Amino acid sequence: MRMILVGPPGAGKGTQAARLLDRFKIPHISTGDMLRAAVKAGTPLGKEAEAYMNAGALVPDSVVIGMAIERIGQPDAKTGFMLDGFPRTKPQAEALDVALTKAGVSLDAVVLIKVDDAFIVERITGRRSDPDTGAIYHLTFNPPPVEIAGRVVQRQDDTAEACNARLKKYHAETAPIVPYYRDQGLLKSVDGVGSPDEVTERISQALS
Ligand code: AP5
Numbered sequence: 001m002r003m004i005l006v007g008p009p010g011a012g013k014g015t016q017a018a019r020l021l022d023r024f025k026i027p028h029i030s031t032g033d034m035l036r037a038a039v040k041a042g043t044p045l046g047k048e049a050e051a052y053m054n055a056g057a058l059v060p061d062s063v064v065i066g067m068a069i070e071r072i073g074q075p076d077a078k079t080g081f082m083l084d085g086f087p088r089t090k091p092q093a094e095a096l097d098v099a100l101t102k103a104g105v106s107l108d109a110v111v112l113i114k115v116d117d118a119f120i121v122e123r124i125t126g127r128r129s130d131p132d133t134g135a136i137y138h139l140t141f142n143p144p145p146v147e148i149a150g151r152v153v154q155r156q157d158d159t160a161e162a163c164n165a166r167l168k169k170y171h172a173e174t175a176p177i178v179p180y181y182r183d184q185g186l187l188k189s190v191d192g193v194g195s196p197d198e199v200t201e202r203i204s205q206a207l208s
Contacts, residue, residue, distance in 0.1 A: 002081055003080075003082055003109045005017060006113070007192060008115060009166040009167060009170060010119075024080065026077075039053070045063060056162035064092065073099075090177060093181070109186055110187050112178055126138045
């Protein structure tokens with residue numbers, strides 16, 4: 001299975017990817033996670049990306065495309081992958097198509113997790129993650145267990161201000177890839193409002 005999860009910030013892409021991995025046994029490739037790891041490690045790529053990310057802007061295509069295509073070419077992604085957060089511009093989608101065609105493979109599905117803007121700020125500002133395991137929590141909707149609560153952290157771009165900037169970027173630059181994939185017959189739209197279990201069930205149904 002070669003698939004993409006698309007949706008606005010806070011739609012639940014990372015949450016759902018973690019739940020779907022057992023079923024599909026494919027690597028979860030999140031460009032956001034890769035960029036945050038580069039920032040943490042202080043690599044040249046991380047240094048270039050950090051200011052864009054903290055401001056809620058997109059990291060330039062020239063930086064992200066090479067990083068993502070290189071990752072997809074690694075051995076564990078030969079038989080499939082779940083992309084999360086890539087592509088998120090039309091040039092990224094086109095670059096992915098070129099790379100997959102060159103490799104003689106194609107996408108199976110693009111899942112759009114739809115969540116209205118009205119829900120997003122609360123989801124984003126309440127998000128916390130476990131730095132040890134990467135598990136995603138929410139202070140209200142999915143509170144961390146007591147033994148983990150003391151060590152959870154908040155992402156630097158999870159402020160209301162950066163969240164609004166990310167939403168604007170989503171509508172301006174990422175939403176246009178939705179019709180691109182719909183025209184290719186790959187798009188599966190799923191309602192992302194409801195419990196995480198309900199959303200997982202909807203995605204599973206859409207993919208079956
Ligand atoms: P990235 O990490 O990809 O962030 P994003 O797309 O904004 O998505 P998020 O990770 O914020 O949300 P999510 O949909 O995974 O939601 P989650 O499951 O955590 O990118 C970060 C930055 O990196 C970008 O802004 C950009 O600068 C840069 N970048 C990355 N890729 C790039 C690219 N390709 N090109 C250019 N720049 C790039 O859920 C959110 C919260 O809601 C959690 O607390 C969760 O517990 C809760 N929640 C989840 N599901 C539900 C539910 N059903 N009900 C209630 N709460 C829920």
